[in-house]
Amino acid sequence: LVDRAARETRSTVEVGGVAIGPDTFTLVAGPCAVESAEQTIEAARMAKAAGAVLLRGGAYKPRSSPYGFRGLRADGLRILAEVRAETGMPVLTEVVDSRDVELVAGWADMLQVGTRNMQNFGLLEAVGDSGKPVLLKRGMSATVEEWLLAAEYIALRGNSDIVLCERGIRTFEPSVRNTLDLSAVLLAQARSHLPVVVDPSHAAGRRELVRPLARAAVAAGADGVMIDVHPDPASALCDGPQALTSSDLSGLAGQLEDWAALA
Ligand code: PEP
Numbered sequence: 001l002v003d004r005a006a007r008e009t010r011s012t013v014e015v016g017g018v019a020i021g022p023d024t025f026t027l028v029a030g031p032c033a034v035e036s037a038e039q040t041i042e043a044a045r046m047a048k049a050a051g052a053v054l055l056r057g058g059a060y061k062p063r064s065s066p067y068g069f070r071g072l073r074a075d076g077l078r079i080l081a082e083v084r085a086e087t088g089m090p091v092l093t094e095v096v097d098s099r100d101v102e103l104v105a106g107w108a109d110m111l112q113v114g115t116r117n118m119q120n121f122g123l124l125e126a127v128g129d130s131g132k133p134v135l136l137k138r139g140m141s142a143t144v145e146e147w148l149l150a151a152e153y154i155a156l157r158g159n160s161d162i163v164l165c166e167r168g169i170r171t172f173e174p175s176v177r178n179t180l181d182l183s184a185v186l187l188a189q190a191r192s193h194l195p196v197v198v199d200p201s202h203a204a205g206r207r208e209l210v211r212p213l214a215r216a217a218v219a220a221g222a223d224g225v226m227i228d229v230h231p232d233p234a235s236a237l238c239d240g241p242q243a244l245t246s247s248d249l250s251g252l253a254g255q256l257e258d259w260a261a262l263a
Helices: 037-049 074-087 098-107 121-129 144-155 182-191 200-204 207-220 252-262
Strands: 013-015 018-020 026-030 054-056 091-094 110-113 134-137 162-166 196-198 224-228
Touching (some): 037 054, 037 074, 054 074, 074 091, 074 098, 098 110, 110 121, 121 134, 121 144, 134 144, 144 162, 144 182, 162 182, 182 196, 182 207, 196 207, 200 207, 207 224
Parallel strands (some): 026 054, 026 224, 054 091, 091 110, 110 134, 134 162
Antiparallel strands (some): 013 018
16 A cells, blocks of 8 residues: 555655645654643744644653653643644644544644564554544664555555654664654655655764754755754753754754755
């Protein structure tokens, strides 16, 4: 169902009036985690001012350590809905457990399946049943084939509103969190009709690499990028070192569009 041959042209996915697909370049931005109403609205204002059209923000956080901040959960969903009402930006948020899909789908415009859950087949089927568009991150050790087969699990439930997101893979290089694999963007676009975006924030894990990697993603032909922002990264409860500040964001959307026009 997600194979390139299944459709005449590459697909565009609509999320609350925002298009993600081959005819446009989409900037998604927001905080890694929803920490409070104030932090989320400030991050959303920063994202919007930078040209983002879709707000990301985690209410349920999958953390490697059970002692890490695991999100505000239902309170976080309510905050995201308030921020959507104030900014007009549709909301993308992660769901980590199939038991929460109905609740999260009741609040969000798009559901994210994170790298750790790419092969959680019960969750894939549940988001497939949700009726909401899905952003499917590539598993950190998954091949492109496995990633596309994971998307097929969602599509088999009658939901083809799927956006693939390359977010870096595990390699032997320790100076970045993950190694951004831009060849996977090209391969996924060649082998499937689904839009493919890139998350340079989770790939790099380091603020100073995010903008250059976003530029590289645009040059490779990605359909959008997703970037972490935070009003005060030093106080962030999750992934502060990769979050961009207002000044880091300045002029970014214009540059991305210029680069996309050149790509
Ligand atoms: C995220 O986008 O918040 C996230 C946890 O990403 P990943 O699943 O790529 O680690």
